[in-house]
Each structure stands twice: as structure tokens, then as C-alpha cells.
Amino acid sequence: MNKPDIHQAAIRDVAFGTGVKVVEPCNLYGCKIGDDCFVGPFTEIQKDVVIGARTRVQSHAFICELVTIGEDCFIGHGVMFINDTFSTGGPARGHKELWRETVIGNRVSIGSNATILPVKIVDDVVIGAGSVVTKDITTPGTYAGNPARRL
Template sequence: MNQPQVHQADVRDVEFGTGVKIVEPCNLYGCKLGDDCFVGPFTEIQKGVVIGARTRVQSHAFVCELVTIGEDCFVGHGVMFVNDTFSTGGPARGRKELWRETVIGNRVSIGSNATIMPVRITDDVVIGAGSVVTKDITTPGTYAGNPARRLLAGQ
């Protein structure tokens, strides 16, 4: 009988600021977490990710390589960041030169189960739960939908 190769959830090679709290199980490796961050259970934060001070990443979130998240942000339950746009018509299959980065500003709140494609999001933005962000957001405000669009006052 064949035996699978088993990997355990792990926290390794992480640069922690002061006062960071993590709830296991989670898989954090090669990333940097600023002061007073919180990371919930069943979360993966991959190498090279930088998360600013006082940012909260809730359970079941996936933060892939090439993501930077600013200070005082909130990443809701089940949020998924994507770095592979399938630019060749299929997955990059490890060809990292095809991956794209995501940069999240300060004071950005991302609702549960949102998907964030490789984009730039300015400061002071709210992303509604379940939204799919496919383009850069350069104006502060509230965005929701698939694709995410800015909501105007009174909506």
C-alpha cells in the first residue's frame, strides 16, 4: 500500500512584531506580521507576505505570495487572495514570473468570502462580503459585487 507524503500545519520563518496573536492550527511561513496583528485558525499566509500593524486576518483566509496588506486592516473569514491570473489560458504551474502582486492600503476592510485578484487597493476602502475585486481601487469608499463596483451614498 502506498503512503502519502504528509505535511503538518506549521509556523516557521515568520518575522513577528510585538503583541501578535495567532490561533492554531494555521500555516504561516516566510512572512512578516506587524505589531499587534491577529491571525485566526485555519489560515494560510505564504512566504513574502507582509501584513501591517494592527491588522486582523480571520479564520479560513488564504494570503498567497506577492500580497502586502497595510496597517489597521480587517480580512474577513474565508477571504482568498489570488496571484495567478491564468494569463496563458491555464494555471502558471509554478512559473512565478506569471504571478502578479496585490497591494492593500491602510484601513481597508475586506468582508467574508471575498476574492481579491492581483490589484492595488487604496486606503480607506470597504469590500463587501462575497465580492470579487478584479480591478485596482483608487478611490476610497465601499465596493461590492462581482465584479466589485463602488456603491454610491444611499445604496
């Protein structure tokens, strides 16, 4: 019988600002988390992610590589960020040159279980719970739905 290669959730190689609160278990590696941030349990934040000061990341969120989140943001429970657009008709399978970046502005609130594809979102935006953001958001306001549209 074969044994699996087991990896444990861990916090490693993270640049933390002052006053950061992290609730374990979570998997944080190679990222930067600004001053006075909160990271809830069962969260994964991958390498090269940058999270601005005073941002809250609630439980069960997944923030993949190539994501930058501004200051004073709220990332709700179960929010998923995506960096692979399946541009070749299937998954990139580790070909990072096919991945795309996401940039979230300041004072952006993303409701629980939203999915954020590779996009740019300006400052002062609210994304409704369960929404799927498929295109850049260039005007402040409230957006909801699948695909997310301005209300």
C-alpha cells in the same frame, strides 16, 4: 500501497512584531506580521507576505505570495487572495514569473468570502462580503459585487 508525502501545518520562519496573537491551527511561513496583529485559525499566510500593524486576519483566510496588506486592516473569514491570473489560459504551474502582486492600503476592510485578484487597493476602502475584486481600486469608498463596483 503508496504512502503520501505528508506535510503538517506549521508556523516557521515568520518575523512577528510585538503583541501578535495567533490562533492555531494555521500555516504561516516566511512572512512578516506587524505589531498587535491577530491571525485566526485555519489561516494560511505564505512566504514573502507582509502584513501591517494592527491588522486582523480572521479564520479560513488564504493570503498567497506577493500580497502586501497595510496597517489597521480587517480581512474577514474565508477571504481568498489570488496571484495567478491564468494569463496563459491555464494555471501557471509553478512558473512564478506569471504571478502578479496585490497591494492593499491602510484601513481597508474586506468582508467574509471576498476574492481578491492581483490588484492595488488604496487606503480607506470597504469591500463587501462575497465580492470579487478584479481591478485596481483607486478611490476610497465602499465596493461590492462580482465584479466589485463602487456603491
